[in-house]
Amino acid sequence: MRAMLLDAPGRPLRPADIPIPSPGPGQVLVKVRACAVCRTDLHVVDGELEQPKLPLVPGHEIVGEVVAAGAGVDTFRAGERIGIPWLGHTCGVCPYCRSGHENLCDAPGFTGYTIDGGYAEYTVADAAYCFPLPERYDDIAAAPLLCAGLIGYRSLRMASDARRLGIYGFGAAAHIIAQVARHQGREIFAFTRPGDAAAQAFAAGLGAVWAGDSTAAPPVPLDAAILFAPVGGLVPAAxxxxxxxxxxxxxxxHMSDIPSFPYRLLWEERVVRSVANLTRQDAIEFLALAGEVPIRIEVTPYPLAAANEALADLREGRLQGAAVLVP
Incomplete structure (x- = not known):
């Protein structure tokens, strides 16, 4: 099969012909129909996330068709369309797994990082960590739901019932979750790179009540803010x-270092918190919600061989919405 391989961080991906993998017990073999390109892929390729499996097939927002199943799999059948997300495996026995926090598992596996992912024509995945997808989305539109959507949904949950919600960095995750938040009756305030009029217009077109530079103050105090841009300097601003x-x-x-800031910004019981990975329950809840809410998914498709171009476009901020590789 054709695949794009990472041989070492900091190097371009290399096109290669490699054997089609075989599904082991509990696994499914999937023919990849689409794989979205995530900022996390950039962090892996650029060496900001350390110790990836090498050589590595990146990609963790995978839509594909089940081709074969290994021993013990009775959840999916050949021909069924499924999604494969970032969380590829958990140990099931550590304190986090046993307390409903499998996103913090002590011995996890991550698709496209420690497990080969979807920048290829086929991949294998643990069937227990795969999900059926809402029928209303075609393959290319469904792919960004599997990380941009899922992490966006978990981030939105952490913002609790905030009515006035700021979103910093209006890319793949933001454009999906902004629509979910609007559906819930929230007001969206979008913050983009300074001077990025196109992104600000994009946000306004998706229902943001205000869109401006990340260096600007919103017109009213916010109840909560979500940072999707990996820029530590935005934490004090938020x-x-x-x-x-x-x-x-x-x-x-991953985020660049957060600069020091005066305590008065944190005082009055403000809270800063991170979001780590996702749980299978997150996926179940969000994909059901995405099946009910008509989310407009903005995508730019690329052929598999153009994976380096897609990563470069994401790195340089030349995309609106999400890039998606199509084998």
């Missing part, structure tokens, strides 16, 4: 934007 008791949620897996 703290200054939220009201007393407000929450700042850091939704990324």
């Amino acid at each position: 703290l200054a934007a939220v009201r007393k008791g407000g929450v700042v949620v850091c939704g990324g897996i």
Whole structure:
């Protein structure tokens, strides 16, 4: 099969012909129909997330068709469309797994990081960590739901019932979850790179009541803010934007260093918290919600061989919405 391989962090992906994997016990073999390109893929490729499996097939927002199942799999049948997300395996026995916090598992496996992912024509996955997808989305539109959507949903939950919600970094995750938040009756305030008029217009077109530069103050105090941009300097800015008791949620897996800031920004019971990975329950809840809410998913498709181009476009901020590789 054709695949794009990472041989070492900091290097471009290499096209290669490698054997089609065989499903082991509990696994399914999946023919990849689409795989979205996530900022986490950039962090892996650029070496900001250390110790990936090497060589590695990246990609963890996978939509595919089940081709074969290993021993013990009775949840999916050949021909069924499924989604494969970032969380690829958990130990099931550590204190976190046993207390309903499998996203914090002590011995996890992550698709496209420690497990080969979807930048290929086929992949294998643990069937217990795969999910049926809402029929209303085609393969390309469904792919970003599997991380941009899932992490966005978990981040939104951490923002609790915030009515005025700021979103910093209006990319793949933000454009999906902003629509979910609007459906819930929240007001969205979108913060983009300074001067990015196109992104601000994009946010306004998706229902944001205000869109401006990340260096600007919102017109009213926010109840909560979610940071999808991996820029530590935005944490103090978001703290200054939220009201007393407000929450700042850091939704990324990697962020540049947070600069020092005066305690008065944190005082009055403001909270800064991170979001780590996801749980299978997150996926069940969000995919059911996505089946009910008509989310407009903005995508730019690329052929599999153009994976490096897609990553570069994401790195340089040349995309609106999500990039999706199509084998």
